[in-house]
Amino acid sequence: MAGTLIIKGGVSLKGLQREALAALDECVTVFSNRGYEAVLTSARGDRHGAYSHHYKGLAFDLRSQHLRADEKQEVLAAMQATIGPDYQCFLESLGAPYEHYHVEYDPQHVVSYPDI
Ligand SMILES: [Zn+2]
Numbered sequence: 001m002a003g004t005l006i007i008k009g010g011v012s013l014k015g016l017q018r019e020a021l022a023a024l025d026e027c028v029t030v031f032s033n034r035g036y037e038a039v040l041t042s043a044r045g046d047r048h049g050a051y052s053h054h055y056k057g058l059a060f061d062l063r064s065q066h067l068r069a070d071e072k073q074e075v076l077a078a079m080q081a082t083i084g085p086d087y088q089c090f091l092e093s094l095g096a097p098y099e100h101y102h103v104e105y106d107p108q109h110v111v112s113y114p115d116i
Contacts, residue, residue: 003032
């Protein structure tokens with residue numbers, strides 16, 4: 001892993017499957033390449049939508065609010081390009097206090113309504 005990963009208090013990597021961990025590692029590098037720390041704000045715990053990949057240990061959330069506004073979509077595109085088509089990245093709740101990146105391993109592209 002190149003870069004810094006900060007794990008928000010109360011969040012654990014426990015239960016994340018290796019597909020998610022591999023993507024997390026790559027995302028940390030994407031953030032680092034732009035001079036940002038990656039902050040894991042949610043993994044398997046917390047409350048998510050009933051069909052969320054979070055419960056399967058196949059999704060995680062990263063803080064987006066410390067990025068410059070004009071870099072948020074660019075970082076999203078860079079993460080998606082780096083981790084590949086078996087994963088899906090979203091910038092959720094853009095502009096809201098709980099705005100964040102959601103990343104999930106979803107090779108079948110099942111619609112999961114990530115964090116509703
Ligand atoms: Zn999420």
